[in-house]
Amino acid sequence: MKTRAAVSLLALLTALHYSQQAQAADAVSAPADAVTDATGADFGGTDAGQEKALDDIIVSGTQAPSFKAEVVQVGAFRNQSLLDTPLTVSILPRALLDAQGAQGLDDALRNTPGITQQSTSPLTSNNFVSRGVLMNARTNYRLNGSLPIINLGPIPIENKQRVELLKGVSALYYGISTPSGIVNVVTKRAGPDPVTSFTMNGDGNGSFGSGFDIGREFGDHNEYGARINGYASRIGTPVNDVDGRRWLMSGAFDWRATERLTFKLDTEYYRREMDEPGGVTLPSAVGAKNGNGGTIILPAVPDPTQRLAPLNAPYNTWATNVVGRADYTITDDWSARAEFGVASTRRQRTIANLGSVNLATGAGTITGTYTPDQEYRNQNLRLEVSGKFDTGPINHELLLGFSRNRQTQEDQHQQSYVGVKQNLYDPLTIPYDSLKFTTTKLNAGSVNIDTGGYVMDMAHLGESWLLIAGARYVDYDTASTARNYAVQTVTPTAGLVYKLTPKSSLYATYIEGLESAGTAPDGTTNAGSILDPVVSKQVEAGGRMEVGGAMMSLAWFHIERGLAYTDIHNTYVVNGTAVHQGVEASVQGEVLPDVSLLVSGQYLNALQENTGNVYQDGRRVENTPRWSGSVFAEYHPDFLGGVALNAGVYYTGDRAAEAQNRAYLPAYTTLSLGASYKTVVRGSGLTLRVNADNVTNERYWATGGTTLYAGMPATVRFSATLDL
Structure with a gap:
């Protein structure tokens, strides 16, 4: 049925193409959904001095969309050219997200290697792991490069211009965060060209939704800007009787009060109501002695x-x-910034895990909890001064800053329910009202305050050398009914960039960071607990090169950190050391005038050391593939007259299921296909898209960790966008 739907929609695209071809031949081209990067480089041509002055990504409506990205919008390297950035950064622009029909962070981040998910269903939330390190839901996700938003429900991207992933340690700018990386979502903003766009979309599972995107500059001198986005959808899924709804409303507002003073305000509200599909608890080991050894089947x-x-x-x-x-x-060389934001999230959650499964019959027991009142809040203040000065032949770019992030977690009342019989192979329908809740547990709230001062100097030694040195003073306090502790330390950053040519560079960096070692995952005895801070250290060396319309990157990295894992008592602990070492490469952009490409791959050897347990030392870190990668290409030749075809292949290698490597989740590959058609109807641009994911219907475990969830089967999505 899904295949027929795809074929029918492709036929519709073709028919509409030929019916409109004669009209479109003499018409002006449709408004493009081009990405104007913060520098304008290759998108309108600003010079290097202007690059650092600008800070926004807007839709220009005048250039062809591109997969290529040249400027970083995350962290202390905000507005920095990729060629001058001594870290691995994956940038996923709007053109790529649109071509793939992406609807969430999981759709976007599948284009970056080494990303897996852990312990929660991707239908209800995204618990990402990068380079074998779990991303903290409250510190590792940022809005417009700064505000730490709370990733306990899927983050929408309809109002985002692009998604970035800064991989590895990021302590200088962001303070306490795990060395997995920072996901930065950048909102759409008003630009010089008006934007009025309406979208309708759906999929073969019964989803359907609609949204709008309106952007304007106004005022006597266009000193005001507003970009408003809205979206609402019914969510259908392939899982029987699992569906939901979601809503999004956002606004990005700008005011250029004077030539020297500007204000920005971003606000977004999103809500998602879903059903929990249920997961499978990782089985106990057969033949284990005192929790060690044996085999997990x-x-x-x-x-x-x-x-x-x-x-x-x-x-x-x-x-x-x-x-x-x-x-x-x-002055012309110095500027100041003040920023304050609040992120708040509320969640009502049911955990439903099927355990004690008889592999012959499928019989098992569903157990879990219901927590109706999870409430979290981040309050973030940042003050910065930046400027340029010279010391002899050395040109300096100096950044001085102060930040304070206050995290609050309210008390939670968690209700357990009596286990009920269920079958993995032939599931029963269990009415939610039939569950018998027994005990109510109070999970005490907590307050974490991360205060820091930081300084970074980027010293240009001639045209070829860039020396980066920085440090952050960290003052971290945690208070809860269970315990209080405080940490003060200094974390350094050092880097060197050598420009081989104006379009190629080599780099090396050393960074230290402080992390909480993550949050105990669901299903563990201390689920939700934030672990003590530990020091992480990273060394990275790599290079980048622009070739035509594409950016090529290659990096080697080595990370040492406190090892966090679930022990034999099913408690999430920090013990020993994890060493994550690997190589990552990518090619992104227009490799030919009519071919846009993103290729990325990673080899990662992540091992446990010094745990004191012979069953763990030398074993792989759980849920971490050694090999992973993806290829996505779009073919959009002029002779097809607005038709573009695309395909993607996404590979994840096998992963250790738990710390002792007593079982492995098999490797898997998914295939995606898509097509789009752009034309002009009565002076307005019309874009039709169809995308099919996992077209081979591959069965795979989408998550690792203590709870396993199956990946989704073949799904066909379609959309229609009208640009007025």
Whole structure:
């Protein structure tokens, strides 16, 4: 049925193409959804001096969309050319997201190697792991490069211009965060060209939604700007009787009060109501002695269309993010910035895990909890001064800053329910109202305050050398009913960039960071607990080169950190050292005039050391593939007259299921195909798209960790966008 739907829609695209071809031949081209990068490089041509002055990514409506990205918008390297950035950064621009029909962070980040998910269903939330390190849901996700937003429900991207992933240690700018990386989502903003766009979309599972995108500059001198986005959708899934709804409303506002003073305000509200599909608890080891050794026998990946959780088990999230910013140009070379934001998230969550499964019959027991009142808040303040000065022949770019992030987690009342019988192979329908709740546990709230001062100097030694040196003073306090502790330390950063040519560079960096070692995952005895801070250290060396319309990158990295894992008592602990070492490469951009390409791959050897347990030392870090990568290409030749074809292949290698490597989740590959058609109808641009994911219907485990969830089967998505 899904294949027929895809074929029918492709036929519709072709028919519409030929019916409009004669009209389009003499018409002006449709408004493009081009990305204007912060520098304008290759998108309008600004010079290097202007690059550092600009800070926004807007839709220009005048250039062809591109997969290529040249400027970083995340961290202390904000507005820095990629060629001058001594770290691995994956940038996923709007043109790429549109071509793939992406609807969430999981769709976007599948284009970056080494990304897996852990312990929660991708239908309800995204618990990402990068380079074998879990991303903290409260510190590792940022809005417009600064505000830490709370990733306890899927972050929408309809109002985002691009998604970035700064991989590795990021302590200088962001303070306490795991060395997995920082995901930065950049909002759409008003630009010189008006934007009025309406979209309708859906999929073969019964999803359907609609949204709008309106952007304008106004005022006597276009000193005001507003970009408003809205979206609402019914969510259908391949899983029987698992569906939901979601809403998004956002605004990005700009005011150029004077030539020197500007203000920005970003606000977004999104809500998602979903059913929990249910996961499979990692089986116990057969033949283990005192929790060590033995073998874990995994069940075959179940039919992903079968619901294991009780019917209508709720998983609901509400999120509000607001951040305001003021920028003041003190002189031509010096500027100041003040920023304050609040991110708040509320979640109602049901956990439904199927355990004690008889692999012959599929019989097991569903156990779990319901937590109706999870509430989290981040309050973030940042003050910065930046400027340029010379010391003899050396040109300096100096950044001085102060930040304070206050994280609050309210008390939570968690209700357990009596286990009910369920079958992995032939699931029963279990009414949610039939569950018998027994005990209510109070999970005490906590307050974490991360205060820091930082300085970074980027010293240009002639045209070829860039020396980077920086440090952050960290003052971190945690207070809860269980315990209080405080940490003060200094974390250094050092880097060197050598420009081989104006379009190629080599780099090396050393960075130290402080991290909480993550949050104990669901299903563990201390689920939700934030572990003590530990020091992480990273060395990275690599190079970049622009070739035509594409950017090529190659990097080697070595990370040492406190080892966090689930021990034999099912408690998430920090013990020993994890060493993550690997190589990552990518090619991104227009490799030919009519071919856009993103190729990326990673080899990662992540091992455990010094745990004191012979069953762990030398074993792979759990849920970490040694090999991973993806290829996505779009073919858009002129002779097809607005038709573009695309295909993507995404590979994840095998992963250790747990710390002792007593079982491995098999490697898997998924294939995606898509097509789009752009034309002009009565002077307005019309874009039709169809995308099919996992077209081979591959069965695989989408998550690792203590709870396993099956990946989704073949799905066909389609959309129509009208640009007025």
